[in-house]
Amino acid sequence: MALESPVSSREARIDLGAARRNIRALVSDDADVAVDVTGDGYGHGALRIGRVALEEGARVAVRDVRERERLTAAGLDSDVGIADDRARELASRVYGLGWGDAVMRCTAQVLAYKTVAAGEGVSYGYTWRAPVDTTLAFVPLGYADGIHRGASNVGRVWLEGRARLIAGRVAMDAHMLDLGEPLESRPPAGTLRAVVFGEAGHGHASAHEWAESIGASPLEVTSRIGTRVQRVWS
Structure with missing residues (x-):
């Protein structure tokens, strides 16, 4: 069955409020939290998730220098670091994957x-x-x-x-x-x-x-x- 479908028929809705609550909970446990926004924020939108992270007092990190350059060029208000092991371990929690509020x-x-x-x-x-x-x-x-x-x-x-x-x-x-x-x-x-x-x-x-x-x-x-x-x- 071959059908043409408009782009609007497919949707990924990203709840930035849920992301904010998850990040806020992490920061309340540890003030030094880096939010990993690698791979366009694991599909959630690196720039938007990054801005929420900075607003909540977290740092922003990626795993690739080119990703960092793109984000800083897009206007993030802070330096973007390189994700360490802990940032990678926390990634499932800033996106609500098995913990906190679902984001996508x-x-x-x-x-x-x-x-x-x-x-x-x-x-x-x-x-x-x-x-x-x-x-x-x-x-x-x-x-x-x-x-x-x-x-x-x-x-x-x-x-x-x-x-x-x-x-x-x-x-x-x-x-x-x-x-x-x-x-x-x-x-x-x-x-x-x-x-x-x-x-x-x-x-x-x-x-x-x-x-x-x-x-x-x-x-x-x-x-x-x-x-x-x-x-x-x-």
């Missing part, structure tokens, strides 16, 4: 539905076949957007109040969700958003939980979210 929420609009019959194969190599007649949802997030191929046939994405199985292999531009319900009961395409990871308190998998379910590290998961996914900072 990754979602996409459901663009289409497809009914498949029992036994029909889905995606490359037909590694998943429908156990019964079912409906699939087309979600425009694929491995080019950072959705790990390890999520194929095992990852679960939140949609309409339930965690839905990724059916078949994750493709470059999309993945499919098994809804297991009649097509007639679905809202129009484009009206629902599937949540890959977000806030655990809302029923979604957190980025930490999503990473564990697919055998990846949390920082890898957020860092992989690509540039086609629109960042929205709030």
Whole structure:
């Protein structure tokens, strides 16, 4: 199913308030905290996270001299250092990955539905076949957007109040969700958003939980979210 999807259909919402609370808690325990913003802040936006860190009394660090040059040229109000081992160890905590408040929420609009019959194969190599007649949802997030191929046939994405199985292999531009319900009961395409990871308190998998379910590290998961996914900072 080849569909063009607008950039706005893919979104990574970055909660700067959550990042601020996490950094503030770290600084309250130790005044000498360096926030590691390597790799564009592990996908969260290095400049914005860096500014929040400085406002909360933390230092900012990266792992590459060129990254440091870009950030200082962009106007950070303090020198950017090189991340030491402790800054790297704390990185999962300034981004809410297994500790504190979740910072990134990754979602996409459901663009289409497809009914498949029992036994029909889905995606490359037909590694998943429908156990019964079912409906699939087309979600425009694929491995080019950072959705790990390890999520194929095992990852679960939140949609309409339930965690839905990724059916078949994750493709470059999309993945499919098994809804297991009649097509007639679905809202129009484009009206629902599937949540890959977000806030655990809302029923979604957190980025930490999503990473564990697919055998990846949390920082890898957020860092992989690509540039086609629109960042929205709030």
